Amino acid sequence: MENKNAIKNESITSRSEDFAQWYTDICKKAELMDYSSIKGFIIYRPYGYAIWEQIQEYLNKRFKKTGHENVYLPSVIPESLFNKEKEHVEGFAPETLICTIGGQTKLEDRLIVRPTSEILFCEHYQKIISSYRDLPKLYNQWCSVVRWEKTTRPFLRGAEFLWQEGHTMHETEEEARTETLNMLEIYDDLGRDVLAIPFVKGRKTDKEKFAGAMETYSIEALMPDGKALQSGTSHYFGDGFAKAFGIQFQGRDGKLHAPHQTSWGVSTRLIGAVIMVHGDDNGLILPPYVAPTQVVVIPVAANKPGVIPAAREIYSSIEQAGLRVKIDESDRSPGWKFSEYEMKGIPLRVEVGPRDLANGVVTIAKRNDGTKEQVKIEDVSKRLLELIPIIHKEMYDHAYEYLLKHTSEVHNMEELNDRLNKGGYAKMMWCGDQACEDKIKELTNATARCMPFNQTPFDDVCPICGKKAKKVVLFAKAY
């Protein structure tokens, strides 16, 4: 017989021992995902998928409020179409999954399982845009994409992952550029207001930008192992794709013009960021606004008279207060339940036991710092509602403090090496030449994460080549 009180998280590797293994343990043991028999194609289990649904709900509201509409385009791209935009093809062709047989017949034009959908959107836009009256087109798609990666890790890099991809077309360059930055802002808000992750926003260098884009912007998160995680991107394309696909509109001046394009996306990689930024050796710690379950009610000494009814009443009042709450009335021991829900990162635990009940109180425990407090039964929901934003702020501040501590200005190769060895962002003045980026990569394995929006210079020369410095860049090792 199984041991129903076995403590589940006893086998989570500690972060200091092996951070990568700790991460994988959490993914599996918190039941966020499972492996399928196809390498890199994971199963998004209910708990992991529910986190994604919270992210979807927030973004869908923000997207719709800013005039975006959801659509669904084919999951495959004809190879002949795919080959139309040279730079883009070069970026994606090596990692495509290709269908060659349909209905037991060899396909004349092979079909590529979409790695991203710029090309399909362009084909569609070519048909539906003909006048400035048709602009802007502000479309978004929720779907999965496939990129045949050699090295895969749950949520962080998958052969298949879930994402949203926005694809927009605009009358003017200015409007498209504004869109590109506005969407990055929404991603930044998602981090600050929902995921409790302080992102660094900035522009990618030419070396690091998206295949075919004129400019790429990103949000970058810093992980506790000192590595950066690109967590979302927003691209400005100019009219390059539009011209390649023959998209034209009659402008207000009566003449034909090519529209200006953007695309932007975040993926289930964000789940990986949440796991790493907030988790500890006992498991996951979910920020309350993204937690599928915000509060768990656990009856203690449940066989004592009055405990279960009291726990149920408290559960109902919390549910009525609008919090996402669960009650565990199973016959597992309270100790098992405590560690199980700690491992699953549920932000708040309400312990309902006979001794507390006799005093008219229950105990509330916070997952993020382990503190406990006793609260009068009638005040439970009120107190929980107060604690949600407090926990969110504590978690955000904790991550922000880590970010500040692990970001430093470097003025020479030694300081650069030192920072990168310790982990974190090396903030460096850069000449703008790709040769210097390449050299840093070669010497340290770090890449330019972004040129942050704050471009206040702090030095005159590029420490790599000694030439005049033009840009502030953040270098880091990255996922």
Place this chain on the structure above:
Amino acid sequence: MENKNAIKNESITSRSEDFAQWYTDICKKAELMDYSSIKGFIIYRPYGYAIWEQIQEYLNKRFKKTGHENVYLPSVIPESLFNKEKEHVEGFAPETLICTIGGQTKLEDRLIVRPTSEILFCEHYQKIISSYRDLPKLYNQWCSVVRWEKTTRPFLRGAEFLWQEGHTMHETEEEARTETLNMLEIYDDLGRDVLAIPFVKGRKTDKEKFAGAMETYSIEALMPDGKALQSGTSHYFGDGFAKAFGIQFQGRDGKLHAPHQTSWGVSTRLIGAVIMVHGDDNGLILPPYVAPTQVVVIPVAANKPGVIPAAREIYSSIEQAGLRVKIDESDRSPGWKFSEYEMKGIPLRVEVGPRDLANGVVTIAKRNDGTKEQVKIEDVSKRLLELIPIIHKEMYDHAYEYLLKHTSEVHNMEELNDRLNKGGYAKMMWCGDQACEDKIKELTNATARCMPFNQTPFDDVCPICGKKAKKVVLFAKAY
């Protein structure tokens, strides 16, 4: 220059002239979908996708309330795994899309783009089910599936379509059978409460059931051309798949058992049902609970002072009342707007013009029957809220009346032929032999849609073979 006041629906084919062409015209002109360059892979445009989102929202609430959880499994199935369940493979193999190249390398185990996911769920369940404590597993997945069909029609039959697929595992046969029927009931509610479509519920004959299922139940809708449309299915599998995939759990008796399985799904085909059941020669007519926009406010003589501000105020009050409302302030003519939104099937139109305003009223027009009424400005939202359920009921009743008129009991081949020629359901007593089903198919091209839940017999013999009748069956030509 384009003619900004051209009436868009002037080119919709009438239903009596060519029903199939009318359907295609609506799909395209109401901007529900567009074709892509891959046959059978359509583009779900914002308006069509928004209808799907309404359906998703309703079903997600119902599914979650009944304890179901959303998950996401891989979009491809290894061929070796696919071949494990013989009947299932035979049903789907002819119409699969197969990937043979990944990362520029030939795949050893080819990957089939999922046509349905029973097999992937079984593989996963095999890993996560080991005790009766792990049951039931009530999972649902929202995704797209691919079936390489030769003849395709927007929403009705596609090479790729969107759906939800529920896959559940249960401790007992009874529980699984109950689940199968409960989910069918939720689909029926969706028809009655949201789509305004009266479905007929029943069990499929062995000839028509799902590949690998023990029993298949369906909801069937009757289209205005007299053909039935299978609109959703729910399957009971017994433990056949479970045994093929080695899924076992330790029961309450300490022994090993195979769990009992169900699956159930509805797809974007429902959008096709809504279009056909309710539409008319002026375009789409959307039932109010599924309409992405329930009310459109149109300023008439918008250049007259006070019209636009009044229209905006009315718009805001309607929005605050919780209705999905749009205002069209564009410079198109009111005539263009009226026919545009009629064509798009928006249930309610509010006309705000200077003459009405002078009398303190506006005009409300109902799309479903074209009636108009004047309402005091301060009562607009209240009246609209009253009209929503009224319209829904009128539309449901209209469809139900059609269904009743086109269903008749048939006692012989002549009556059967007559009913099928006129369109609709021939309700027939059947001996239970597939030979008689085959003969009807051969002679009339009709199929057994279902054995309805109401099995009150009305005759003693099967009119095809003259043998003793066992079952009431509905025969119809079908999509």
